[in-house]
Amino acid sequence: MPRRKSATEPAARGRPRAYDTEAALKQVTETFWRTGYSGTSLDKIAAAAGMSPPSLYAAFGNKHALYLEALARYWELTLAATREALAGDRPLAEALMLAYDAALSFYIPRKGAARGCFVIGTAVAEAVEDAEIRKSVATGLRMIDADFEARLCTARERGELKQDADPAALAVLASATMHTIAIRARAGARRAELREIARKATSVICGCPVEADCAATRSHSSMESE
C-alpha cells in the first residue's frame, strides 16, 4: 500500500497517480454513506472515486479497509465540528444549538439529499458482526459523550446550570439528542423539524427557554456540499 509519505519527497519513480487520495476517499465516503457497507459494491465505489478497482486496492487495501478509513475520517471531521461548537465562551444553549446545527449540516446538506449520520446510518448496522467497526463506533460515541460532559461541567461552574445539576446525566441527553436527530434525518424528517427537536432538548438540558433562531449562523461545513 504505497502512499505518499511527505510533501518534500525526493521524487516519484514510476507512472504518476491519476487520483488524489483524499478526494477519492471523500467520494467513497459519500457512496458508503448512502447505501451502507454491505449495500455498496466495489464497482460503484470505483465509479464514484473515479478509480479502477486495482488502483483502489493499491491505495486502500480492500473494501473493508477502505470503509474503516472512511469511518475514521468521518469521526475526525464530526468530532472536530462538535468540539469547535462547544468551545469558546458562548452561552451553553448557544453552544449546544451550534453543535446540533453543525450535525444537521452533515446530515442534511443544503445541496443534495438527506443522508443522516454516517456512523449511525451505516456503521451501526455492521457493528454487531464486525469487531473493528464496533470498536470505532464505541470509541467515537464515548468521545462525543466526554465533550458534552466537559462542556456541561464548565457550565455548572460558570453558574449556567443549577449547582445540583448532574453534568453526566445531561451529557447523556445531549448525546441522545444528537442520536435521535441522526436517526430521524435518515428516516426523512425535515430539517426544520429536527432543529425544533434540538431546540426543545436544549431547553430541557439548560433549564431555560431557547429561541428558535439561537445560534443560527448558517455555517458551511466542508462536507456539506460534496
Added chain:
Amino acid sequence: MPRRKSATEPAARGRPRAYDTEAALKQVTETFWRTGYSGTSLDKIAAAAGMSPPSLYAAFGNKHALYLEALARYWELTLAATREALAGDRPLAEALMLAYDAALSFYIPRKGAARGCFVIGTAVAEAVEDAEIRKSVATGLRMIDADFEARLCTARERGELKQDADPAALAVLASATMHTIAIRARAGARRAELREIARKATSVICGCPVEADCAATRSHSSMESE
C-alpha cells in the same frame, strides 16, 4: 402468495406445509437483525427459517417483502411492549424505566448475543434509498413519540411533573434516550451501562432522582430468547 386464511378452514387440498409461517418469520427476523438487509443472503435466510428458497418465495414474495414483513412484526411487538410499560397507574419514573427495561430485553437478550434495535440497527441503514422501509421507520418513530407524549401529558395532569413542564419536549428526550440505548447496545455497551443511562435520563425527565432498582421486574419478552 397463498397463506392460511382461517383456523376453521374446510380442508387443505395439496401437500401440507412443512413450516409454520410465524415461526419462520421469527427466525428470519433474527437473521436480518444480526446482519442487516443487504448483508443477509437468501441462502442464510432459508437456512435460518428451515425452508427452501421456493417455499420462502411462495410464503412471503421476495427478499424485500420478507424484510418488510419482519419489520412490521418488530414494530408491532415493540410498540405493544412500550405501551404496556407506559399504561397503568405506575409513577412516571417507574413507567419510563419499565419501557427502557422492555427495550433492553429486546436489544440484549439474556440468552444470546447483543443486537440492539432491529429498526435502528438494520432499517435505518436502508431507509435512505428504500422508500417503503423509510416510511415504516418514520411511522414507527412517530408512534413511539406519541406514546411517550401522551404519558407525559397524563403525568403533568396528575401533578407528577411541574405545571410548566413541556410534555412534547420531554417526550423527545424520552424517545432520544431509547434511541441512544439502541445504538449503544449495537456498539457493544453492557446492559448495566445502558440501564444507568436510562436511569439518568429518567431522572432528568421526571425532575427527581430515580433509584437504580426502579421497576426492576425481570420481565421476559417473547422475543428475548429466540
Added chain:
DNA sequence: CATATTTTATAACGTTCGTTACAATTATTG
C-alpha cells in the same frame, strides 16, 4: 385407485460480487 392440487427439494438461471493477473502506459534513473 386415479385425478387434481399444493408443497417439496434440487438444480439451475443469468448477474453481480470482491479480488487479482496481465500487459500497456508513463514517469525517473543511469
Added chain:
DNA sequence: CAATAATTGTAACGAACGTTATAAAATATG
C-alpha cells in the same frame, strides 16, 4: 536512449447473489 519502477485500464477469476423452472412427493377429492 535503455532500464527500472510505479500505476494504469481491461478483463478475467471463482464464488455468491436473488430468483425461478422442474419434477418428485404428499395430501384431498371423486
